[in-house]
Structures are given as structure tokens and as C-alpha cells.
Amino acid sequence: MKLYTKTGDEGQTGLIGGTRVLKNNPRIEAYGTVDELNAFIGSLWVQKIPEDTRLFLQQIQFQLFTIGSNLATDRDATSLKTASVVAEEDILSLEKQIDEMDLQLPPLQYFVLPGGTTATATAHICRTITRRAERRVLDLMETGLAIDALVIKYLNRLSDYFFALSRYLSVKEGVEEFYWKHDK
Numbered sequence: 001m002k003l004y005t006k007t008g009d010e011g012q013t014g015l016i017g018g019t020r021v022l023k024n025n026p027r028i029e030a031y032g033t034v035d036e037l038n039a040f041i042g043s044l045w046v047q048k049i050p051e052d053t054r055l056f057l058q059q060i061q062f063q064l065f066t067i068g069s070n071l072a073t074d075r076d077a078t079s080l081k082t083a084s085v086v087a088e089e090d091i092l093s094l095e096k097q098i099d100e101m102d103l104q105l106p107p108l109q110y111f112v113l114p115g116g117t118t119a120t121a122t123a124h125i126c127r128t129i130t131r132r133a134e135r136r137v138l139d140l141m142e143t144g145l146a147i148d149a150l151v152i153k154y155l156n157r158l159s160d161y162f163f164a165l166s167r168y169l170s171v172k173e174g175v176e177e178f179y180w181k182h183d184k
Contacts, residue, residue, distance in 0.1 A: 016069065016084075017077030026143060030136035031071040036063045037129040042127060047119040049169060056097055060158065063090055067151055071137070075146065077146045086150040101168040112167065116175040120166045127162035130155055 007013075012020045013028060022027065038061050045057050069084040114124035134155040141147045170176070 001056075015074040015077070016072050016081075017074035019077050023073065026136070026139050027071060027145070030133065030140050031068040033069065033129065033133040033136050033178060034056045034064050034124040037126060037133055040122065040126050040129055044119060044122040047122060048117075048173075050172060051117050059093070060119045060161075063154070067154065068096070070148060070151055085147060086154050088150065091150065091154050091157050094154070094161045098157075098164045099163050101164045105164070105167050106171075110169075112163075114166070116166075116170045117173050119148075119173070120175065123162050123166035123169060127159050127166065130159040130162060134159065 008023065011023050013023050014020055015027070025181065035160055041057050041061055041064070045054055045061075049057075063086070066086060068083055070080065073080050114121050134152065137147055137152055139156060141152075
């Protein structure tokens with residue numbers, strides 16, 4: 001089997017269920033942004049980070065594939081597969097990680113600016129791409145497409161996770177955070 005299929009040469013791609021849509025369809029934009037996030041997580045994964053964080057990032061990457069397949073499923077043509085379902089436990093797992101990191105962080109008094117180290121800056125990039133993915137999913141909802149509430153909740157919590165992770169990595173690496181301080 002060849003890597004290229006030529007089925008997208010005219011600007012269309014297939015959803016799970018067989019429906020063909022343009023590659024700039026809002027649904028493709030949504031799960032394409034989730035895919036972009038996954039790639040940036042891979043960039044973070046190869047940097048100098050604690051091993052337990054690396055392992056948790058892999059779990060997130062698996063979960064993002066779940067979300068991507070959820071968003072790519074045309075439920076008018078086929079049913080959602082078990083592998084495409086986000087569960088409440090997935091969100092609780094993120095919250096547990098956030099809480100554990102937060103215990104090791106100084107109180108937040110100012111807005112944190114991205115920077116510090118390559119790993120902390122990449123965590124901020126992951127946070128902002130997660131927010132964009134969340135917005136793209138909400139765009140789908142506005143078109144009337146049924147979206148699982150747990151997909152939105154997971155993405156919302158995931159952006160919180162990346163914010164906490166950026167701060168946690170700064171502390172672990174002994175790097176001072178950059179703050180926005182409004183002096184007026």
C-alpha cells in the first residue's frame with residue numbers, strides 16, 4: 001500500500017463514515033488543530049523534562065487522537081466507536097496532574113508571560129494551540145453539529161494543564177518566570 005492515495009487531490013478528504021468534505025471544512029480545521037497540538041506536544045516531549053511528565057504527555061497524545069477521531073466521525077453515516085469517546089476520568093486525570101504541580105508552585109500574583117526555557121515556552125505554545133482547538137470545536141457547535149460536552153471540557157482543562165506545566169517546568173529548572181506587571 002502506497003503512502004499517498006491521491007483521493008485528496010481535488011481538495012477533499014473523507015470523514016469516518018465515508019462522507020467527503022473540503023479540506024478547509026470547519027470540522028477538518030478543528031481536528032487539524034488538535035493534530036497540530038499533538039505535534040507540538042511531541043516537540044515538548046523530546047526536550048529536557050521530567051520522565052513522569054514525558055509519560056503523561058504521551059497519555060495526552062493518545063487522548064488527542066481519541067478527540068480527533070471523535071471530531072472526524074460523521075455520526076449521520078456511522079456510530080461513534082468506543083475508541084473515539086472521551087470519558088470523565090480523562091478530565092479527572094488532567095485535574096490530578098494540575099493539582100500535583102500546583103502544590104509545588106508559588107502563588108500566582110501576575111500574568112505569566114511565555115518564555116524562560118525552550119520547554120516552558122513550548123508548554124505555552126501547547127496552551128495557546130489548545131485554546132485555538134477549543135475555539136474551533138466551539139465553531140463546529142455553532143454550525144449545529146452535535147459535539148460531546150466532554151471534548152470541550154477536556155480541551156478547556158488541557159489548556160490549564162499546559163499553563164501549570166509551564167510554571168512547573170520553570171520551578172524544576174530553577175528559571176524565574178516572566179510576569180506582566182501593569183504599573184498604572
